Amino acid sequence: MQNLTVPALLILVICALGDQSQALAEDNTVNTETVNPNSASHYLRLGFQYGSVLQTNGFVEGENNTGEPIKKYQSLCLDFGWQTDGSKDWHHLYNFPSFGVGIYGADYPDTDELGHPTSIYGFFAWPVVRHQHWNLNFDLAFGLTDNWKPYDPVNNPNNIAIGMGRSVHIQSGLSAEYKVAKQWSLIGGLTYTHFSNGGTQRPNHGLNNFGPVVYLQHNLEDQGPVPLRRHIEGYDPQWELSFTGSGGIRNLNLDLQDLDLRRTYLNRHYFVGNFIATMGKHFSRMARFNFGLDLTYDQSVADLMQIEAYKNGENAETSEFDKFDLAAVAGYEHVVHNTRLQVQLGYIFLRTDVEGRLTRFYQRLGLKQFFFENWFGGLNVRFHELGSADNLEYNMGFVSRF
Numbered sequence: 001m002q003n004l005t006v007p008a009l010l011i012l013v014i015c016a017l018g019d020q021s022q023a024l025a026e027d028n029t030v031n032t033e034t035v036n037p038n039s040a041s042h043y044l045r046l047g048f049q050y051g052s053v054l055q056t057n058g059f060v061e062g063e064n065n066t067g068e069p070i071k072k073y074q075s076l077c078l079d080f081g082w083q084t085d086g087s088k089d090w091h092h093l094y095n096f097p098s099f100g101v102g103i104y105g106a107d108y109p110d111t112d113e114l115g116h117p118t119s120i121y122g123f124f125a126w127p128v129v130r131h132q133h134w135n136l137n138f139d140l141a142f143g144l145t146d147n148w149k150p151y152d153p154v155n156n157p158n159n160i161a162i163g164m165g166r167s168v169h170i171q172s173g174l175s176a177e178y179k180v181a182k183q184w185s186l187i188g189g190l191t192y193t194h195f196s197n198g199g200t201q202r203p204n205h206g207l208n209n210f211g212p213v214v215y216l217q218h219n220l221e222d223q224g225p226v227p228l229r230r231h232i233e234g235y236d237p238q239w240e241l242s243f244t245g246s247g248g249i250r251n252l253n254l255d256l257q258d259l260d261l262r263r264t265y266l267n268r269h270y271f272v273g274n275f276i277a278t279m280g281k282h283f284s285r286m287a288r289f290n291f292g293l294d295l296t297y298d299q300s301v302a303d304l305m306q307i308e309a310y311k312n313g314e315n316a317e318t319s320e321f322d323k324f325d326l327a328a329v330a331g332y333e334h335v336v337h338n339t340r341l342q343v344q345l346g347y348i349f350l351r352t353d354v355e356g357r358l359t360r361f362y363q364r365l366g367l368k369q370f371f372f373e374n375w376f377g378g379l380n381v382r383f384h385e386l387g388s389a390d391n392l393e394y395n396m397g398f399v400s401r402f
Contacts, residue, residue: 041085041221043098047077049191051211053108057161060207064110064158073209075106079123083219086227090337093232093285095127097336102141104169106209113159115149117195119169124336132226134178137189140341141171142367145195151203163251164201168381168392170194173213182222187215198381198392201269202251235285238401242290244276246380246395252300254307254356261307270300272391276329291330294346297323304356325351331364338370342380359384366393374399 053070055061060070081100084091091097104119121143129136145167151159175189191213196206250270254261278292302318309316331344344364351357366380380393 041083041219041223043081043083043217043219045079045081045187045215045217047075047079047187047213047215049073049075049077049211049213051191051209051213054208054210056208057205059113059159059161059205063160064113066110068109070108070110070114073106073108073211075104075209077102077104079215081123081125083223086229088337089232090285092229094336095130095229096226097127098125099123102143104143104145111149113149113156114162115165116147117145117167118147119143119145121169121171123171124339125175130226130229132179134176137175137177137187139171139173139175139189139191141169143169145169148195150201160203161205161207162195162197163204164197167195167197168379175213175215177217183219185215185217185219187217189213196381196389198248199383199389200249200251200392202267204389232285235282237282240280240288240290240399240401242276242278242280242292242397242399244274244278244395244397246274246276246393248272248382248391248393250298250300250391252304252356256307258310261310265303265307268300268303270298270303272299272393273297274393274395276397278329278331280333282335286335288333288335289331290333290344291328294327294329296325296327296348298325299323301352301354301357304354305352308355322352327360327362329364333368340368340370340376342366342368358390362390364393366395368397374401 051073053060053073055069062069064070079100079102081098083098084096086092086096099122101120101122104121106117108114121141123139123141126138127135128138146165148162148165148167149156149159150162150164151157171191171193173189173191175187177185177187179185189212191211193209194206197204250272251267252270254265256266273296275295276292278290280288280290282288301323305316305318305322325348327346327348329344329346331342333340333342342364346362346364348360362382362384363386364380364382366378368376368378370376375396375398377396380395381389382391382393383389
C-alpha cells in the first residue's frame with residue numbers, strides 16, 4: 001500500500017477536530033437545558049463523483065496498454081445511514097454525528113487492465129459545525145473492494161497498482177450539507193480515496209483518487225429540530241491492559257535473477273502473526289494512548305536466510321526462533337463509542353538480521369470494534385517508511401480495565 005502518509009495524517013486532523021469539538025461543547029454550557037431527543041432517524045443518499053487519479057505510479061502515468069495516463073475516474077455510491085438523536089453522551093460529544101453502510105462502484109478509462117471495482121464500506125460523518133439548515137462535516141469511510149482485474153505476469157503485466165482482485169477501501173473528506181426541504185438535503189464535498197491490498201500480493205503501488213462529490217439525501221423520517229448540545233462531564237482516566245492476537249499474509253515479490261531461486265521462491269506467500277500486549281490510558285473522552293510490546297512471527301525469514309546462503313554458496317541453518325522478533329510499540333487511539341481508530345509506531349529491538357527483511361521502524365493504521373464490553377475485533381495495515389505497506393492484520397483482542 002503506497003502513499004499511506006495521507007491516511008496516517010488523518011489522525012492529526014481527527015485530534016484537531018476533537019479539540020474543536022470539545023471547545024464547542026464547552027460553549028454550549030451557557031444554556032444547560034436540552035430539548036427532548038427525537039427517536040433515531042434514518043436516511044438514504046445517492047452520490048456521484050468525477051475526479052482525478054493521482055499520478056503515483058508508472059501504470060497510471062501511462063505505462064499501460066493505451067499508452068496514455070489514467071487521469072480521471074467517476075463513481076457512484078448508495079448509502080444507508082443512521083442519524084444520532086442525542087440519547088447518548090457520545091452523540092453530544094461528536095455534535096450529533098451520523099453513521100452507516102454503503103456500496104460504491106468506480107469506473108476508470110482503462111477498464112481492461114483495472115476492472116470495475118466495487119466496494120462495501122462503513123462510514124462516519126462528524127459535524128464540525130452544525131446549524132438548523134446546514135452542516136460542515138468531516139467524513140471517514142473504511143471497507144473492502146472486489147472486482148479488480150489484478151496484475152498478472154502474463155495476462156495483465158502492466159497493472160502494478162493492484163496486485164490482487166480484492167483491496168482495502170479508505171476514504172476521507174470534508175462536505176457541506178444544506179437542507180433544501182423538510183426531508184431532503186444536498187451535500188457537496190471533496191474526498192480522497194485510497195485502494196490497496198496492504199502488501200498481501202505484490203506489486204501493490206495502490207490507486208489514489210481525489211475529487212468533488214455531490215449527494216442527494218432523503219431522510220426517511222422527519223428529523224425535527226436539532227437538539228441542543230449539552231456539555232459532557234469529565235471522563236474516567238482508567239487504565240487498560242490489552243492483549244491482541246493478529247494474523248495476515250505477506251508477499252515479498254523478491255527480485256531474483258537466478259532461475260532456480262525464481263522457481264522456488266518467486267511470489268510465495270508467508271504467514272505473519274502478532275501477539276501484542278499494551279497498557280493504555282484515556283486522556284480525554286475522545287482519545288487514549290498506549291505502549292507495550294509486540295511479538296511477531298514472520299514465516300518469510302527462513303526463506304530469506306536460505307536465499308542469502310544460496311547466493312553465498314553456503315547452506316543455511318534455520319530454526320523457529322529465527323522467525324520471531326520483539327518490538328516496543330506506542331500509539332494513539334481515537335474513541336467513537338465502541339469504535340476506535342488507531343495509529344501505532346513500533347521499533348524492533350530483537351530479531352535475526354538477514355538481507356531482504358523490512359526496516360526495524362514500522363507503523364500501524366487500523367480500526368477496532370468492541371463487540372462486547374471487553375472483547376474487540378479489527379483490521380490494521382502494517383507499513384514502513386510512512387507509506388509502504390507490509391501486510392494486513394486481522395485481529396481479535398481483550399482488555400482489562402482498572
